[in-house]
Amino acid sequence: MAPLKVLVGVKRVIDFAVKVRVAPGGHVVQEQGVKHSLNPFCEIALEEAVRMRERGEAAEVIAATVGSRQSQDALRTALALGADRAVLVELPGAGPEQGAGPGAGPGQGAGPPLVAAALAKLVEREKPQLVLLGKQAIDDDCNQTGQILAAILDWSQGTFLSRLELDPGSSSVRIQREVDGGLEQLRLQLPTVLTADLRLNQPRYATLPNIMKAKKKPLEVQPLEQLLGGPVPPPRLRVLRLEEPPVRQGAQRVESVPALLERLAALGRI
Amino acid sequence: MLRAVAAQPLRRAASLVQRFQSTLVIAEHNNETLTPITLNTITAAKRLGGEVSCLVAGTSCDKVAQEVSKVQGVAKVLVAQHDAYKGFLAEELTPLVVETHKKYNYTHICAGASAFGKNLIPRVAGKLDVAPVSDIIEIKSPDTFVRTMYAGNILCTLQCDEAIKIFTVRGTSFEAAPASGGSASLEKLTPPPPVGLSEWIDQELTKSDRPELTSAKVVVSGGRGLKSGENFKLLYDLADQLHAAVGASRAAVDAGFVPNDLQVGQTGKIVAPELYIAVGISGAIQHLAGMKDSKTIVAINKDPEAPIFQVADFGLVADLFQAVPEMTELLKKKHCGSMLAQDCWKVRCAPEDIIGCSWPRAGGMASPSHTIRAVAGTLPSCGSGGPSAPNLSSISGAACGQSMSGFSWNTLRFSWFLQL
Numbered sequence: 057m058a059p060l061k062v063l064v065g066v067k068r069v070i071d072f073a074v075k076v077r078v079a080p081g082g083h084v085v086q087e088q089g090v091k092h093s094l095n096p097f098c099e100i101a102l103e104e105a106v107r108m109r110e111r112g113e114a115a116e117v118i119a120a121t122v123g124s125r126q127s128q129d130a131l132r133t134a135l136a137l138g139a140d141r142a143v144l145v146e147l148p149g150a151g152p153e154q155g156a157g158p159g160a161g162p163g164q165g166a167g168p169p170l171v172a173a174a175l176a177k178l179v180e181r182e183k184p185q186l187v188l189l190g191k192q193a194i195d196d197d198c199n200q201t202g203q204i205l206a207a208i209l210d211w212s213q214g215t216f217l218s219r220l221e222l223d224p225g226s227s228s229v230r231i232q233r234e235v236d237g238g239l240e241q242l243r244l245q246l247p248t249v250l251t252a253d254l255r256l257n258q259p260r261y262a263t264l265p266n267i268m269k270a271k272k273k274p275l276e277v278q279p280l281e282q283l284l285g286g287p288v289p290p291p292r293l294r295v296l297r298l299e300e301p302p303v304r305q306g307a308q309r310v311e312s313v314p315a316l317l318e319r320l321a322a323l324g325r326i
Numbered sequence: 327m328l329r330a331v332a333a334q335p336l337r338r339a340a341s342l343v344q345r346f347q348s349t350l351v352i353a354e355h356n357n358e359t360l361t362p363i364t365l366n367t368i369t370a371a372k373r374l375g376g377e378v379s380c381l382v383a384g385t386s387c388d389k390v391a392q393e394v395s396k397v398q399g400v401a402k403v404l405v406a407q408h409d410a411y412k413g414f415l416a417e418e419l420t421p422l423v424v425e426t427h428k429k430y431n432y433t434h435i436c437a438g439a440s441a442f443g444k445n446l447i448p449r450v451a452g453k454l455d456v457a458p459v460s461d462i463i464e465i466k467s468p469d470t471f472v473r474t475m476y477a478g479n480i481l482c483t484l485q486c487d488e489a490i491k492i493f494t495v496r497g498t499s500f501e502a503a504p505a506s507g508g509s510a511s512l513e514k515l516t517p518p519p520p521v522g523l524s525e526w527i528d529q530e531l532t533k534s535d536r537p538e539l540t541s542a543k544v545v546v547s548g549g550r551g552l553k554s555g556e557n558f559k560l561l562y563d564l565a566d567q568l569h570a571a572v573g574a575s576r577a578a579v580d581a582g583f584v585p586n587d588l589q590v591g592q593t594g595k596i597v598a599p600e601l602y603i604a605v606g607i608s609g610a611i612q613h614l615a616g617m618k619d620s621k622t623i624v625a626i627n628k629d630p631e632a633p634i635f636q637v638a639d640f641g642l643v644a645d646l647f648q649a650v651p652e653m654t655e656l657l658k659k660k661h662c663g664s665m666l667a668q669d670c671w672k673v674r675c676a677p678e679d680i681i682g683c684s685w686p687r688a689g690g691m692a693s694p695s696h697t698i699r700a701v702a703g704t705l706p707s708c709g710s711g712g713p714s715a716p717n718l719s720s721i722s723g724a725a726c727g728q729s730m731s732g733f734s735w736n737t738l739r740f741s742w743f744l745q746l
Binding site: 070072073075076078085097167168169172191192194195196197198199200201202203204205206207208211212213214215216218230233234235236237238239240241242243244245253254255291292293294295296297298299300301304305306307308309310311312313314316317319320323325326 | 413415416417420440441442444445446447448449450451452453455456457458459460461470473474475476477478479480481482483484485486487488522523524525526527528529530531532540544568576579580585586587592593595600601611612618621622623624625635636637638639640641642643644649652653656657
């Protein structure tokens with residue numbers, strides 16, 4: 057089987073270690089001056105694609121994102137981690153710190169259906185045999201884009217991927233998925249959309265020389281309208297309100313195990 | 327019938343549409359039994375106010391269809407049996423759901439937010455060109471839902487203006503619908519032709535006698551602090567005493583201590599048991615996302631600064647390798663465990679049990695007297711309906727096996743306890 061062309065969808069999100077706050081007004085989260093990075097699941101998807109290329113299973117790895125101009129950071133990181141080239145599908149009217157948000161409201165980025173529609177157009181243009189995404193973005197926690205993309209393309213889907221093997225000589229892949237009770241194995245016909253779970257691999261760090269090299273790799277910017285060939289549809293979910301959940305009272309310290317059991321018994325928990 | 331005739335003009339009048347709501351719940355099962363999250367999803371579907379139908383698709387559906395037809399609140403069970411549904415592949419189930427929707431015109435389609443629902447529902451939404459809503463925790467109205475984002479740190483109330491609302495339901499946010507008392511009609515569906523894009527090969531499921539993690543009343547979870555997979559035995563022993571499920575943090579899973587499907591957190595399972603005991607878990611945001619809706623949270627950690635103490639109700643700063651076995655031992659002495667429980671005096675504590683007690687006196691154990699104080703503290707709530715709770719001085723003279731006169735049962739049992 058000839059090496060595959062692989063498209064990897066990545067997303068720029070607020071860093072996983074940041075404590076997120078709702079911005080005044082209650083419609084968006086505070087993004088100004090907050091550390092952003094590549095969504096951890098996207099890193100894993102990208103790592104898998106780069107490993108495939110290193111094994112000679114992939115011919116080219118294209119990193120793509122749908123977001124604001126700021127999302128170029130995420131693409132440069134993807135290039136430093138080993139992607140060959142990158143495409144930014146630029147959201148119209150997204151402000152300097154927007155485009156990576158939860159995807160369901162004004163100025164909050166595209167949201168999974170629109171990202172999937174944009175990626176489907178990119179797939180039409182680039183004709184990859186494999187699209188790799190993360191299983192979910194840690195900001196909107198939707199866990200939808202890969203599945204919607206597979207639906208639009210009418211491709212097979214392999215979600216929550218923990219192992220990927222190409223079947224030599226055939227046009228399918230064998231995957232292992234993480235499901236509720238354990239693991240399951242599937243065979244998927246190519247082309248296919250796969251979404252990476254945490255256990256798929258251990259992503260590498262970008263080295264300084266690779267970060268320098270990434271600056272010279274091609275990064276194309278394409279407006280979303282142009283890619284869709286028409287106006288960008290309005291968001292179909294409207295955020296009415298964002299709020300922080302009630303804060304739990306801190307722990308009451310107990311001095312010993314019997315004291316702990318006593319307290320639990322008093323509450324009827326044991 | 328009425329819906330078919332009236333659907334078009336009514337769609338414009340939201341208040342009228344509401345009366346004609348109909349929801350399709352996609353049942354999750356293993357060809358033998360219904361997965362519990364489906365019952366929680368049915369409760370969410372009932373909250374929408376319309377008629378609730380359930381789709382049961384699989385290679386062998388009779389048993390499950392019968393089971394679903396008895397669930398309270400289900401009006402109709404649609405059954406699609408075909409070999410193509412082996413492994414419940416989304417590629418095969420999606421055309422079936424879409425066909426079923428075309429036939430009945432649902433206003434809502436939903437499933438539990440399990441690996442099954444998360445895999446299937448967005449594909450269905452993609453085919454119907456609808457924006458799906460993931461993992462809802464509350465239904466405000468038929469088109470307004472609440473869900474969490476950013477690892478549970480933000481609650482988002484959103485309105486879905488789609489003609490069909492397609493969503494997954496967080497099982498722990500809705501009660502399970504009663505599994506009996508219903509009498510739904512059964513209807514066989516003709517499965518659309520197989521798609522054949524994918525094939526299920528096999529599965530390796532983690533076998534366990536313990537309750538299932540997402541529906542357990544008590545969960546004992548371990549983290550990096552357990553140091554090895556062998557040490558998880560300490561948690562299994564404790565879990566057995568509490569009839570608890572065992573969970574883990576990502577650190578414990580990544581280190582290979584336990585299989586992945588035990589991971590509790592943003593990207594693992596979301597649990598909300600009555601009691602969650604976090605052992606050797608620091609409490610990263612991503613872990614808290616999976617357990618912070620538990621009713622009571624206990625943290626056992628030797629680092630007093632661990633963030634888990636900020637969400638825990640009770641925190642014990644201690645070495646887990648001492649605290650956990652001690653807890654197990656205390657619970658193991660059956661009557662001791664019962665004595666601590668609220669209703670112990672009436673139900674589970676027979677005097678003979680108490681006589682057989684021996685206190686564990688291993689190094690590092692708390693003294694019996696300390697425990698007795700602890701038990702005394704719980705007495706008022708234990709003795710409900712019975713004589714008033716004894717105080718320590720009034721019973722300290724009682725001897726094991728002596729005459730019962732002058733003592734209530736509670737006092738007597740307590741006196742025996744004191745002797746040991």
